[in-house]
Amino acid sequence: MIKFFLMVNKQGQTRLSRYYEHVEINKRTMLEAEVIKNCLSRSKDECSFIEYKDFKLVYRQYAALFIVVGIDQTENEMAVYELIHNFVEVLDKYFSRVSELDVSFSGSEIHCY
Amino acid sequence: MPAPIRLRELIRTIRTARTQAEEREMIQKECAAIRSSFREEDNTYRCRNVAKLLYMHMLGYPAHFGQLECLKLIASQKFTDKRIGYLGAMLLLDERQDVHLLMTNCIKNDLNHSTQYVQGLALCTLGCMGSSEMCRDLAGEVEKLLKTSNSYLRKKAALCAVHVIRKVPELMEMFLPATKNLLNEKNHGVLHTSVVLLTEMCERSPDMLAHFRKVRQLFSSQLVPQLVRILKNLIMSGYSPEHDVSGISDPFLQVRILRLLRILGRNDDDSSEAMNDILAQVATNTETSKNVGNAILYETVLTIMDIKSESGLRVLAINILGRFLLNNDKNIRYVALTSLLKTVQTDHNAVQRHRSTIVDCLKDLDVSIKRRAMELSFALVNGNNVRGMMKELLYFLDSCEPEFKADCASGIFLAAEKYAPSKRWHIDTIMRVLTTAGSYVRDDAVPNLIQLITNSVEMHAYTVQRLYKAILGDYSQQPLVQVASWCIGEYGDLLVSGQCEEEEPIQVTEDEVLDILESVLISNMSASVTRGYALTAIMKLSTRFTCTVNRIKKVVSIYGSSIDVELQQRAVEYNALFKKYDHMRPALLERMPVMEKVTTNGPAEIVQTNGETETAVLETKPPPSGLQPANQANDLLDLLGGSDITPVIPTAPTTKPAAAGGELLDLLGDLNLTGSPVSAPAPQIAQPPFLLDGLTTQPLFNDIAAGIPSITAYNKNGLKIDFTFERSNTNPSVTVITIQASNSTELDMTDFVFQAAVPKTFQLQLLSPSSSVIPAFNSGTITQVIKVLNPQKQQLRMRIKLTYNHKGSAMQDLAEVNNFPPQSWQ
Numbered sequence: 001m002i003k004f005f006l007m008v009n010k011q012g013q014t015r016l017s018r019y020y021e022h023v024e025i026n027k028r029t030m031l032e033a034e035v036i037k038n039c040l041s042r043s044k045d046e047c048s049f050i051e052y053k054d055f056k057l058v059y060r061q062y063a064a065l066f067i068v069v070g071i072d073q074t075e076n077e078m079a080v081y082e083l084i085h086n087f088v089e090v091l092d093k094y095f096s097r098v099s100e101l102d103v104s105f106s107g108s109e110i111h112c113y
Numbered sequence: 114m115p116a117p118i119r120l121r122e123l124i125r126t127i128r129t130a131r132t133q134a135e136e137r138e139m140i141q142k143e144c145a146a147i148r149s150s151f152r153e154e155d156n157t158y159r160c161r162n163v164a165k166l167l168y169m170h171m172l173g174y175p176a177h178f179g180q181l182e183c184l185k186l187i188a189s190q191k192f193t194d195k196r197i198g199y200l201g202a203m204l205l206l207d208e209r210q211d212v213h214l215l216m217t218n219c220i221k222n223d224l225n226h227s228t229q230y231v232q233g234l235a236l237c238t239l240g241c242m243g244s245s246e247m248c249r250d251l252a253g254e255v256e257k258l259l260k261t262s263n264s265y266l267r268k269k270a271a272l273c274a275v276h277v278i279r280k281v282p283e284l285m286e287m288f289l290p291a292t293k294n295l296l297n298e299k300n301h302g303v304l305h306t307s308v309v310l311l312t313e314m315c316e317r318s319p320d321m322l323a324h325f326r327k328v329r330q331l332f333s334s335q336l337v338p339q340l341v342r343i344l345k346n347l348i349m350s351g352y353s354p355e356h357d358v359s360g361i362s363d364p365f366l367q368v369r370i371l372r373l374l375r376i377l378g379r380n381d382d383d384s385s386e387a388m389n390d391i392l393a394q395v396a397t398n399t400e401t402s403k404n405v406g407n408a409i410l411y412e413t414v415l416t417i418m419d420i421k422s423e424s425g426l427r428v429l430a431i432n433i434l435g436r437f438l439l440n441n442d443k444n445i446r447y448v449a450l451t452s453l454l455k456t457v458q459t460d461h462n463a464v465q466r467h468r469s470t471i472v473d474c475l476k477d478l479d480v481s482i483k484r485r486a487m488e489l490s491f492a493l494v495n496g497n498n499v500r501g502m503m504k505e506l507l508y509f510l511d512s513c514e515p516e517f518k519a520d521c522a523s524g525i526f527l528a529a530e531k532y533a534p535s536k537r538w539h540i541d542t543i544m545r546v547l548t549t550a551g552s553y554v555r556d557d558a559v560p561n562l563i564q565l566i567t568n569s570v571e572m573h574a575y576t577v578q579r580l581y582k583a584i585l586g587d588y589s590q591q592p593l594v595q596v597a598s599w600c601i602g603e604y605g606d607l608l609v610s611g612q613c614e615e616e617e618p619i620q621v622t623e624d625e626v627l628d629i630l631e632s633v634l635i636s637n638m639s640a641s642v643t644r645g646y647a648l649t650a651i652m653k654l655s656t657r658f659t660c661t662v663n664r665i666k667k668v669v670s671i672y673g674s675s676i677d678v679e680l681q682q683r684a685v686e687y688n689a690l691f692k693k694y695d696h697m698r699p700a701l702l703e704r705m706p707v708m709e710k711v712t713t714n715g716p717a718e719i720v721q722t723n724g725e726t727e728t729a730v731l732e733t734k735p736p737p738s739g740l741q742p743a744n745q746a747n748d749l750l751d752l753l754g755g756s757d758i759t760p761v762i763p764t765a766p767t768t769k770p771a772a773a774g775g776e777l778l779d780l781l782g783d784l785n786l787t788g789s790p791v792s793a794p795a796p797q798i799a800q801p802p803f804l805l806d807g808l809t810t811q812p813l814f815n816d817i818a819a820g821i822p823s824i825t826a827y828n829k830n831g832l833k834i835d836f837t838f839e840r841s842n843t844n845p846s847v848t849v850i851t852i853q854a855s856n857s858t859e860l861d862m863t864d865f866v867f868q869a870a871v872p873k874t875f876q877l878q879l880l881s882p883s884s885s886v887i888p889a890f891n892s893g894t895i896t897q898v899i900k901v902l903n904p905q906k907q908q909l910r911m912r913i914k915l916t917y918n919h920k921g922s923a924m925q926d927l928a929e930v931n932n933f934p935p936q937s938w939q
Binding site: 025028082086104 | 209404443
C-alpha cells in the first residue's frame with residue numbers, strides 16, 4: 001500500500017504532498033525533512049529503494065526535484081518505480097514540458113490527478 | 114475590502130521570502146486576510162481563499178479554520194467550487210473531526226448528480242477519507258454506480274468500494290454480485306480497479322477467496338481462467354498506443370493481475386495448475402532490457418514462488434533471479450537479493466548455484482545491497498563451502514560499516530559453531546573475529562567462546578599462545594581482552610613452558626605474563642568487568658607459576674583498597690586466601706573441567722530441604738558478592754559443595770551461628786561460601802557458566818572403599834543412631850557418613866533434628882535428612898548424609914546434638930562420638 005507521495009526539491013521545500021494515511025501535521029514536516037535527507041545522501045551508484053523505519057522509500061530524481069513514494073512491504077518496488085515515471089510523463093504531457101515551477105503553481109490540479 | 118489575491122500571487126510572494134521568519138510573516142498576514150474574508154461570508158472569493166489555505170497547509174501551517182468553508186464550497190453549485198471544496202475535504206478533513214459527517218448528505222446528492230465529473234469527485238472524496246458511518250450510509254449508492262455502463266464512473270466506484278470494504282468489512286457481500294461482470298470490460302481503467310477490488314476482497318476474507326476459487330460457476334466465468342485470458346491478451350496483443358509503456362502493454366495491469374493470481378493460487382493446487390502456462394509464458398516472453406520488463410518479471414517470480422507451482426517453473430524463477438543478480442542496475446540486484454532471501458529456505462540447492470554472485474555483492478557500494486547479501490550469505494553457508502565463505506565473510510567484516518559488524522560477528526560465530534571443519538580452524542576464526550571486530554562482539558559471545566575453548570582440550574596451548582600474542586599489541590577491545598585474560602589465567606603454565614605443537618612456541622616468562630595482565634588492570638580503557646577478569650586470572654596464576662607468587666600477592670593486596678567495589682571485594686577475598694586458607698589455594702584454583710553446554714540462563718538448582726527449617730538451605734551457592742571474608746564462624750570454604758553449574762542467583766544464606774561456640778566451630782550445614790574466589794567471568798552480566806568446580810564434581814558416593822565398619826554413635830532413650838562410612842577413592846580426605854536414626858519406643862519421635870560439630874581442622878557438610886519423624890517400634894528410620902573433609906588426616910571426633918519431641922515433651926541431648934574406626938579417617 002502506498003503510504004505517501006511527495007515531491008520535494010533539493011533544498012527541502014515541499015512542492016506536493018499527498019498522504020494516504022493519517023500523519024499529524026507537525027510530524028509531516030519532520031518526516032519530509034528526514035526523507036529528503038536520506039535521499040540526498042545517496043550517490044548515483046546506489047539503488048533507489050531505501051529502508052526507512054518500518055516502510056520503504058522509493059525515490060527518483062528529476063533535475064532538482066525528488067519524487068519519493070513511501071510503500072509498505074507488500075508492494076512491488078519496481079512497479080512503484082515505474083509508476084513514478086508514468087506520473088512524471090503524464091505531467092509532462094499536461095503541462096507540455098513540465099518543470100518545477102509548474103508543479104509549485106498548480107498543486108491543486110495535480111492533486112486531482 | 115480589496116479582492117483577495119490569487120493563489121499564484123501568493124505563491125510568488127512566498128517564493129520571494131528569503132528566510133523562514135519572513136515566510137512565516139507573510140503567511141500569517143495572508144491567513145488573517147483569509148479569516149476575515151471567511152467571516153464576511155463572501156461567496157465569490159471563497160474558492161480562491163480555500164485554494165490558498167490548502168497551499169499553506171501543504172507547507173506545514175495550521176489550516177483547520179478552513180474546514181467549514183470546504184463544506185460550504187461542496188454545497189455550492191459551481192463545479193470549480195465543488196472541486197476545491199472536495200480537495201480541501203480530502204486534505205483537511207478526516208474522521209477525527211466531527212465536521213466531516215456534515216458532508217454525508219452533500220456527497221449523497223452528488224453521487225446522483227447528472228454530471229459524471231461531479232459524481233466522480235464525490236466518489237473520489239468518499240474513497241479517500243470516508244469514515245465508517247459515511248461508508249455505511251453511502252455504500253448502496255456506490256454499489257449502484259458499480260453497475261453502470263459508464264466506465265469513467267465504474268472505475269472510480271470500484272476504488273471507492275475498496276475503501277468502503279477496508280473501513281467496514283461487513284459490507285463486502287454487498288459488492289459481490291457486482292463483481293461478476295467487472296472483468297468483462299474492455300476499458301483498462303475499469304479492469305485495473307476491478308482487479309484491485311477483487312484483490313482486496315480476497316485478502317480480507319478467506320470465504321471470499323474460497324468463493325472465487327470455486328469450480329461451481331460456469332467455466333467461462335470462473336475467476337482464474339478469466340484472469341489468465343486477460344493476461345494473455347495483454348501479452349499477445351500488438352502495439353496499443355493507449356496502454357503502451359516502453360513497448361509493453363499496460364504493465365501496471367499485468368502486475369496487478371499477477372498479484373491477484375498469487376493470492377488465488379496460494380495453497381491451492383487447482384488454481385496453481387491453471388496458471389502454470391501463463392506464468393511460464395510471461396516469464397519467457399517479457400523483454401528485460403527496460404525496467405518495466407523487469408518489474409513484471411519480478412512480480413512473476415514472486416508469484417511462482419508463492420503458489421504450488423511445478424518444479425520446472427521454480428527453477429525458471431530462480432534462474433531469472435540469478436540473471437537479475439548479474440544485471441548492472443542496482444535496483445534489480447536489490448530486488449533479486451530480497452526475493453532470494455525469501456526463497457532460500459525452500460529451494461536451498463537452487464540458490465546455492467548463485468552463491469558466487471551473491472558473495473560478490475558483498476563488495477558492492479550500496480548499503481542495502483550489502484546487508485541483503487550478508488544475510489543471504491549466512492543462510493547459504495553449509496558444511497561444504499564453509500571455508501571459502503568464511504574467508505569472504507571475514508574480509509567483509511574487516512571492511513564493512515560499523516552498523517553491520519555486530520550482526521556479522523554473531524552470524525560468523527553461529528556458522529562457525531555449526532560447520533567448523535576442525536577445532537583449530539574454529540579457534541582461528543574466532544580469534545580473527547575478535548581481533549578485527551572485537552569491540553562489536555555481543556556480550557553473550559564471551560562465555561560461549563570460553564566454553565568452546567575449554568572443550569577443545571588439545572588446543573589449549575595453541576589458543577593461549579595466540580591470545581597472548583593478540584593482546585600484547587593492543588588491549589583495548591574488551592571481549593578479546595576478557596577471553597584472553599581468562600585463558601591466560603587458566604593455561605598460563607602452558608604458555609610459560611612453551612609447549613605449543615601447532616605453532617612455533619614463543620618464549621614467555623612469568624613476569625611478562627604478569628606484566629600484560631597488570632597493564633590490563635591499570636589501563637583506562639578496560640571496563641570494570643575486564644578488570645575483574647584480569648584480577649582473577651592473576652590469582653589463578655599464583656598456583657600455576659612458581660617464581661612470581663610474591664609479586665602476585667603484592668598486586669592482589671594493592672587492589673584491596675581499590676575504589677571499584679567489585680575489584681576490592683575480589684582482592685580482599687584473594688588476600689584472605691593467601692593468608693588464612695593457603696592450604697586450600699591449590700585445590701581451589703585448579704584447572705576447570707570440561708563444561709557441558711549450558712544453553713539457558715537457568716537459576717541455580719535449589720535442593721528442597723524436606724521440611725527442615727533450622728538446618729538451613731543446603732546446596733545453594735550464595736552470591737559471590739555477598740559475604741565478608743573469613744571472619745565469622747560460619748563461612749568456611751565449603752569445598753564439598755558438589756553442586757554444578759550455577760549462575761549467580763543470590764539466595765540469602767540463612768546463617769545461624771549456633772550458640773555453642775567454643776573451639777568447635779559449629780557448622781550446622783550452612784554452606785556459606787565466601788564468595789567462591791574463583792568465580793569467574795562477569796558475575797553481573799552474563800551467566801558465568803561455571804564456578805568453582807575443580808574438586809567436587811566427582812561423585813563421591815559411588816566410590817566405596819572396601820568395607821569400613823559402621824558404628825553406633827548414640828543409643829539412649831530408645832533412640833539409636835548408626836554411622837556408616839564411605840570414602841572416596843579419588844579424594845582421600847573426604848569421608849561420607851550416612852547416619853540412620855531409629856526409634857524403639859512405642860511412640861513416634863517428631864521434629865527430629867540432628868546437628869553435628871567437628872574440630873577446627875575438619876570441615877563438615879550436612880545434607881538434608883530424609884524426614885523429621887522417626888516412627889515407633891523401629892518401623893522406619895531417618896537417614897541423613899554428612900560429608901567430612903579431613904585434609905590433615907587427624908583422628909575424627911564429633912560432637913552431636915539431638916532435639917526431638919517425644920511423648921509430648923521436647924527432648925534434647927548432647928553426645929560425643931569418639932569411636933570412629935581408623936579406616937574412616939586415615
